Amino acid sequence: MGFKGIITNAYLLKKNVGIYDDVHEYLKFNGVIMTDSGAYQILKYGKIDVSNEEIVKYQCKIKTDIGVILDIPTPYTVTYDEAFSSALETYNRAQKALEIITTNQCQEILWVLPIQGGVYVDVVKEFAQKSVELFYNGFSIFALGSPTTLLEQYLFDKVIDMIFAARSTIPFSAPLHLFGAGHPLLIPFAVALGVDLFDSASYILYAKDDRYISRKGTYRLSELEYFPCSCPICSKHSPKELLEMPKDERIKHLSKHNLYVIREEVNEVKQAIKEGRFWEYLEIKAYLHPATKSAFKALLKYLEYLYKHTSYSKPGVKAVLLISHYSVYNPRVQIPRRKILSKIHMCNKSNIVFIPYVYKDKILLNNFIGSVLKQMNEELDFTKVYVYYPIIGVVPQELLFVFPYSQFEFGVEITDEIIEDLAYLIFESILLLKKDSFIAIAWCVEAPWQQKLISKLIRSLSASKVQRSVKIITLQCNLGSYNGKSVPNIISSAFTNCNFITK
Numbered sequence: 369m370g371f372k373g374i375i376t377n378a379y380l381l382k383k384n385v386g387i388y389d390d391v392h393e394y395l396k397f398n399g400v401i402m403t404d405s406g407a408y409q410i411l412k413y414g415k416i417d418v419s420n421e422e423i424v425k426y427q428c429k430i431k432t433d434i435g436v437i438l439d440i441p442t443p444y445t446v447t448y449d450e451a452f453s454s455a456l457e458t459y460n461r462a463q464k465a466l467e468i469i470t471t472n473q474c475q476e477i478l479w480v481l482p483i484q485g486g487v488y489v490d491v492v493k494e495f496a497q498k499s500v501e502l503f504y505n506g507f508s509i510f511a512l513g514s515p516t517t518l519l520e521q522y523l524f525d526k527v528i529d530m531i532f533a534a535r536s537t538i539p540f541s542a543p544l545h546l547f548g549a550g551h552p553l554l555i556p557f558a559v560a561l562g563v564d565l566f567d568s569a570s571y572i573l574y575a576k577d578d579r580y581i582s583r584k585g586t587y588r589l590s591e592l593e594y595f596p597c598s599c600p601i602c603s604k605h606s607p608k609e610l611l612e613m614p615k616d617e618r619i620k621h622l623s624k625h626n627l628y629v630i631r632e633e634v635n636e637v638k639q640a641i642k643e644g645r646f647w648e649y650l651e652i653k654a655y656l657h658p659a660t661k662s663a664f665k666a667l668l669k670y671l672e673y674l675y676k677h678t679s680y681s682k683p684g685v686k687a688v689l690l691i692s693h694y695s696v697y698n699p700r701v702q703i704p705r706r707k708i709l710s711k712i713h714m715c716n717k718s719n720i721v722f723i724p725y726v727y728k729d730k731i732l733l734n735n736f737i738g739s740v741l742k743q744m745n746e747e748l749d750f751t752k753v754y755v756y757y758p759i760i761g762v763v764p765q766e767l768l769f770v771f772p773y774s775q776f777e778f779g780v781e782i783t784d785e786i787i788e789d790l791a792y793l794i795f796e797s798i799l800l801l802k803k804d805s806f807i808a809i810a811w812c813v814e815a816p817w818q819q820k821l822i823s824k825l826i827r828s829l830s831a832s833k834v835q836r837s838v839k840i841i842t843l844q845c846n847l848g849s850y851n852g853k854s855v856p857n858i859i860s861s862a863f864t865n866c867n868f869i870t871k
């Protein structure tokens with residue numbers, strides 16, 4: 369089906385099958401095999417009849433590729449003390465396992481160091497911190513334990529908080545596995561925070577319960593009239609046919625479909641990252657389900673972390689798509705916005721003019737800017753032009769035709785929230801400019817969003833006690849009919865009522 373690795377359970381292999389040779393031969397699979405230790409069975413049944421030492425040694429014997437010590441999962445319903453105990457016991461077991469995993473027989477294996485603590489993020493953080501030293505002594509992959517029960521309750525925001533607690537504490541270069549997280553709704557948000565590996569039995573568990581996974585959510589098979597999927601199963605059968613099949617056969621078909629969907633989601637995420645449109649993908653995903661909305665909102669708390677680890681201009685990436693008011697947080701928008709703002713105080717020209725971005729076409733826009741300056745009797749040599757646009761922000765004229773400003777598609781209704789954001793950004797820029805600069809803001813009378821923007825801006829400037837004078841230039845821009853030759857007319861030009869300095 370295209371999966372290059374599988375996960376199986378060492379505890380069940382030992383108990384039910386009793387193999388003592390290479391697990392690859394037993395499973396007839398030459399790819400990567402990860403073996404879980406039986407911790408999931410502890411989560412489900414309370415306890416199991418095997419020790420940490422036994423199961424670690426057993427995984428060495430069967431030559432697994434990725435092995436896991438016997439951790440104690442933290443269910444989300446436990447108290448703080450219980451969560452702390454399971455995290456501590458997991459940590460102690462990892463420490464004890466070091467003696468075994470660093471022996472000749474075991475050191476070929478990539479060992480997983482689980483971090484527990486459940487929804488108590490300070491416990492997760494504390495043990496993630498403690499585990500760093502252990503990690504470098506013999507482990508290769510960190511894992512975050514037991515979001516399974518939270519995922520079943522659709523408490524995605526809590527899972528995001530847990531991931532952040534672990535991810536932001538362990539070294540950035542260390543791989544992080546998320547146990548039991550195979551739902552297509554969660555995967556992109558976990559990846560956004562730096563989860564590298566997932567495993568999940570959801571495909572089969574859901575199938576046994578006649579649940580059909582889709583990338584938008586989960587359906588009961590009986591609810592479906594049509595299959596919203598074109599995998600080999602859904603192309604050949606209808607929901608009705610599946611329902612009429614014997615149970616065993618139905619489970620086989622449904623679990624296959626569920627796996628196809630999970631694979632599709634993972635591939636879509638990879639492709640979005642490759643194209644530089646992962647943020648856009650998260651925005652779209654956020655609107656699919658209340659749970660993804662809560663995951664997305666939780667992710668917004670950690671934007672600084674995302675920005676720190678995001679490269680905003682990779683070669684070969686596609687145009688930025690501005691699709692909702694959340695697009696303002698897109699790293700490809702926000703990182704350059706901040707860079708421009710951080711350098712604005714260095715502007716050494718005495719005349720500063722803010723002009724709206726009214727044309728996408730380079731020649732038209734430059735002509736428009738030239739005409740506005742001419743009307744204002746401003747000479748380009750002494751004037752610095754900043755072009756402003758919703759979400760995109762404030763851009764020096766000379767950067768207008770480099771990425772991302774040369775490549776963006778705007779498909780958002782310009783709401784009051786978006787206008788507020790831009791008004792604040794221009795206000796902030798004005799405050800950062802040199803005190804003796806002459807500042808003018810031009811706007812087109814035909815554009816309602818610009819009218820709202822200017823009103824907000826005047827209000828902010830009037831209310832502030834800063835020593836700045838700003839001239840508002842109201843233009844009749846003839847938008848639409850403007851061909852680069854006709855000239856926008858100045859209707860009025862007035863100073864805002866902060867400290868007046870006449871030029």
Ligand SMILES: [Zn+2]
Nearest residue numbers: 597599602625
């Ligand atoms: Zn399908």
